[in-house]
Amino acid sequence: MKTTLKTGLMAAAAAILPLSAMAQDQADLITPVEDELTFVFVPKVIHPWYDVVAEGAAYAAEEFAKKGIEIEVIWDQPPQADVVDQNQRIEANIGRQPDGLAVACLDQATNVQLMGEAKEAGINVTSFNSYCADDFQFIGPKSSKQDGYDLGEHLAEILGGEGKIAILSGSLTASDHVQRIEGFKEALAEHEGMEIVFEQPDDDILEKAVELTESVLAAHPDLDGIFGSNASNPIGAARAVENAGKAGEVHIVGMDDLPEAVDFVCSGVIDALKAQRQWDMGYWAVTYMVAMNENHTVPMFHDTGSRLLTADDCE
Structure with missing residues (x-):
């Protein structure tokens, strides 16, 4: 009996030893960074919104420099939200073999295919701002x-559940813009008196948002509200509404906290913004x-x- 017990304990100890060694050796799996790293960011478009993302990236790079890890951060930005242009930039950067590639998806299907090619080429891939696919790490609102x-809901509350509404829909292929519009329409559908009378893409171009707002104000002088699905169009809508002398009469809600929007x-021209934390991205x-x-x-x-920003936050 004693011999059997002793033999069993020795066998158990022998089994534990390799496990302990494995646990202690996990640090050996880590690869120290000895050379300068190159990270490429490919956003959807050149835009002040991404300037804040770049500030966060630069801050992180400075932190790592203090630890002895040098990082070159490169931004390769399409001048307009153009799927073909963005994909060409992603493809070109795959050929450059950076140490990291960060993509804000403008078109999920084609972007994901190229990101898969980058991963197969041994590039570390992440995504931010606009969700791409579960195959890739994502930073932002999924x-x-x-x-x-x-x-x-906020706009419906302001208008008492009744009113004519215009939607500036941003880029039709950008998942975040599309999802915001879906959510906005769901909220309005709960109020029978809310009617959408206008919906057009502004392609994330501020000047186009101004022009579209001017058009809808002319076509619908009784317009009650405007929803902007990206960071540009609330500003464009506000400029047009203020120029038309309808500030406080046409209520505006939209995305992000760029300085002009805030x-x-x-000043009361925009009623509310949903502010993201792009610096963190x-x-x-x-x-x-x-x-x-x-x-x-x-x-992953x-x-x-994000948080709701209203005039109460200006005090």
């Missing part, structure tokens, strides 16, 4: 539907791409969140 819904909130994209290069595991989804 679904933007809630933001649109919240703004729809000024319009504080840039910061964490760099942080996670460094971790990937070190062979660390990273979360990092929700950076």
Whole structure:
């Protein structure tokens, strides 16, 4: 009996030893970064919104420099939200073999195909701002539907559940713009007196948002509200509404907290914004791409969140 017990304990100890060695050796899986890293960001378009993302990325790079890890951050931005142009930039950067590639998806199907090619080429790939696919790490709101819904509810509350509404729909292929509109329409559908009388894409171009708003104000002088699905069009709508002398009469809700948009909130031209945390997107994209290069595991989804911004926040 004693011999059997002793033999069993020795066998158990022998089994534990390799496991202990494995646990202690996990640090050997980490690859130290010795050379300068190059990270390429390919957003949807040149836009002030991405300037804030770039600030977060630069801050992270500065932090790593203090730890002895040098990072070159390159931004390759299409001048307009053009799917072909963006895909050409992604493809060209695959050929350059950077240490990390961060993409804001403008067109999920084609972007995902190219991101898959980048991954196969051994490039560490992440995505931000606009969700791409579960195959790739994503930093930002995985679904933007809630933001649109919240703004729809806020506008319906302001108007007492009745009114004629225009939608500036941004880029028709951008998942975040599309989802916000879906959420906005769902909110309005709960109020029988809310009617959408205009919906047009502005392609994330501020000047086009101004022109579209001017058109809808002329076609619908009794317009009650406007929803902007991206960072540009609330500003464009506000400029046109203010120029038409209809500030406070035509109520505007939309996305993001660019300085001019916030000024319009504080002056009463825009009623509410849903502000994202794009600085965090840039910061964490760099942080996670460094971790990937070190062979660390990273979360596949990092929700950076958003908050409602109204005139109450201006006090």
